Structures are given as C-alpha cells and as structure tokens.
Amino acid sequence: MNTTDITYKYCFDFPNGTKKRFLIQLDSKTLLFKSTIHSRPDWTYLADHQCTCCTLDKNTVTYCPIAVNISELVTSFKDIVSHESCNVSCITAERTVTKNTLVQDGLSSIIGIIMATSGCPTMDILKPMARFHLPFATVDEAMFRSISVYLLRQYFTYQKGGSSDFFLKNVKFYYQEIENVNKGILNRIRHASKLDADRNAIVILNALAQILNMEIDDDLRSLRSIFFSEDEE
Secondary structure, eight states: OOTTSEEEEEEEEOTTSOEEEEEEEEOTTTOOBOOOOOOOOGGGBTTTTOOTTOOSOTTTOOBOHHHHHHHHHHHHTTTSOTTOEEEEEEEOSSOEEEEEEEHHHHHHHHHHHHHHHSOOTTGGGGHHHHHTOOTTOOHHHHHHHHHHHHHHHHHHHHHTTOOOOTTOSSHHHHHHHHHHHHHHHHHHHTTTOSSSHHHHHHHHHHHHHHHHHHHHHTTTHHHHTTTSOGGGO
C-alpha cells in the first residue's frame, strides 16, 4: 500500500457471519479516488441516465466516474435490504469508528466519500470534506461541516484574489446541483440492484442536501444556538 495514500477501510459484519470489506484510497495531493475497478457494467456508461446537470461530454468521456467507482458496492449489496442491522467500522490511520447500525447508514457514509472524490465536476466542492471524513455523521454535524468547509474555501479564494461568497449567496445553487447528481445516480442504480440498501443510502445523502438548502433559507437558525444563547438572539 502506498503510504502517501489517504485510506478508509470500511468493514460490514452481519449477524449471520457474513463480512464485507472495502478499501478506499485517495491520492493525498489531489484527493481523488484511486480506482482498482476493471469491470464496468452497462449502467455506468455516461450516456445511460446521464445527470441533468452533468458537464461531462459523452462524446469524449465514456463512463460516469461516480457510477464506475460505486459499482462494486452496488453489486455487493444488490440483494441486501436497507434496514438490515450490522456492525460497521471505519478504520483510518488516526482512529477506528464502529457503530451498530443499519446497512443503509453504513453505505451512505462510504458512498458519500466516493461520490465526492470521483472527479465529478459537480461534486468536487465536497472533496475537502472527504479528507476529514466523519463516519455516520448526524444531520447537524453534516450541516456544520458543510457550511464551515464552504466558508473556508471562500477565505482561501479571497486570499488568492478571487471572488468570494462569505454571505452564502451561491451555496444553495451548489447544493441544488448536488441534489441533481444524487437523483441521477439513484436513477442509475435502480436498474442495477434488486433490493434497496444502496438506493436508500443515496436517498439519505440527498435528504441531507435538501435539509441544508432549507436551513440556508432559514438563515441557519438551527446552528445559531451553538454560538449565541437565547438572550443574545
């Protein structure tokens, strides 16, 4: 294993003794997913249910990068229901996080990393979050991290002399596009899996994007209490 890679090993252990193991490797410089997948199912062709917001040209790009990179997961979980219980562990160089949870929650966590780091132009904005991946993040944790990373990006853009968005005027647009990608990928895998574990994992990711957009409309009130007491509102 290349020691410069950033690695996340996900382990799914089922009550019946079944074990599933997945190793995610990210290039430490580009934060791109290092794929070892050679088999590409028909549903991974870019032109097959291409996302409405996709900026890739199907005449020059043959396969959807996200679809290819999640294809192993989709195949592995195609016969598993979303609400089945299992023990999921995420092992990194720094720590191991383990949780007794539903299959869909573990899959949502791992698919989130892959979608952010596959080279999809729309999902690229989420790539820094994959570097500091938080397994099994709650809705509040996901919102806090998403907005914090977005604002940090604006700070670095400002430092470089670019146009920055400290008032979150454009964040809704980005997350609406992310919703479109989630829906597009969901539409793809509906044709590839019999049961709903992987599909519900993406539904969870899409719900987080939708909630974030609603919170933006509400001026992030649910996060404000972290910084100010009721008396200071």
